Amino acid sequence: SSELTQDPAVSVALGQTVRITCQGDSLRTYYASWYQQKPGQAPLLVIYGKNNRPSGIPDRFSGSSSGNTASLTITGAQAEDEADYHCNSRGSSGNPLYWVFGGGTKLTVL
Amino acid sequence: QVQLVQSGAEVKKPGSSVKVSCKASGGTFSSYAITWVRQAPGQGLEWMGRIIPILGVTNYAPKFQGRLSITADKSTTTAYMELSSLRSEDTAVYYCAREEMGSPYYFDYWGQGTPVTVSS
Numbered sequence: 001s002s003e004l005t006q007d008p009a010v011s012v013a014l015g016q017t018v019r020i021t022c023q024g025d026s027l028r029t030y031y032a033s034w035y036q037q038k039p040g041q042a043p044l045l046v047i048y049g050k051n052n053r054p055s056g057i058p059d060r061f062s063g064s065s066s067g068n069t070a071s072l073t074i075t076g077a078q079a080e081d082e083a084d085y086h087c088n089s090r091g092s093s094g095n096p097l098y099w100v101f102g103g104g105t106k107l108t109v110l
Numbered sequence: 111q112v113q114l115v116q117s118g119a120e121v122k123k124p125g126s127s128v129k130v131s132c133k134a135s136g137g138t139f140s141s142y143a144i145t146w147v148r149q150a151p152g153q154g155l156e157w158m159g160r161i162i163p164i165l166g167v168t169n170y171a172p173k174f175q176g177r178l179s180i181t182a183d184k185s186t187t188t189a190y191m192e193l194s195s196l197r198s199e200d201t202a203v204y205y206c207a208r209e210e211m212g213s214p215y216y217f218d219y220w221g222q223g224t225p226v227t228v229s230s
Contacts (some may be wrong), residue, residue, distance in 0.1 A: 033216035035155070042205055042220040043147075043155065049214035086155050088134070090215050097169040099215070104154040 004032075004087055004102035011108040012077045020072045021103045022087035032070035034063060037084045037104075046085075047072055074107075082109040097110040112137040114206055114221035121227045127194040130224045132206030137219075139187040140164035143209040145217055146180060146191045148202040156202075160209060161189060196228045 004024040012018035022032055031050060035043035045054050048065035060075045068087075074081055086106045091098040117131040132144060145160040159170035163182035170178050174193070182189045189206060204224045206215035 024185075031214040033214070035217075037155075042223050043207075043217075044220075045216055045218050048210075048216035049220075052214075054218060088155070088157070088215075088217070090213075098171055098173075099157040099160075101147070101155040101157055 006102035006105045013110050017075045020085050022070045022102045025093035026089045027068050027070050032087045032089045034072045035086045077109050085095045111151040116221040116224045119225040122196050129192040130204050132189045132221050134187045143211050145207045145209045147205045150202040184194045198228050201228045
């Protein structure tokens, strides 16, 4: 399958922990990368590889993977974490090369 | 620091073509791939294709085959995305992003986005 599936919307109380998931066959082979996107802004890489954060990304963001599911966890969600989150991975077919995004998850911090 | 600066907003007629540029600075242009992603209004991100500038190798999403051309000019460290036979469904913000080649795959720097409106 060339698809990645995400829940359209998730909510979390301020300071609590939230997990955003991404499912797809390609995740059995390739790591997901995760992007935060706020209204009117370009996406921002927050997690890549097994569980890597680019410089400047708070350590409350973490990633994990099991089977065909990748997860982005925010431990102690802050108001500024309210955004859309998109997962991405390389497609599962070897040739031709392609990449695929999930449909995105809108995170609301209550 | 690495920056990707895209060309400005475009308004196009159905059936025409659009060419968006993405100028890279602050990094080694030839050491990475440049990927193009679009986002229709209120929708998610959609991967379109990519180019490895040092090799000139391209990969395209199947739905854009035959309509999409991605090129790169190493001398000016600029990548280009040209989409032809435009239709209203191509109205979107188009982004370029730098891709770290080899696993794990990710897009670490993004352009500011170029809005393209297709309307008669």
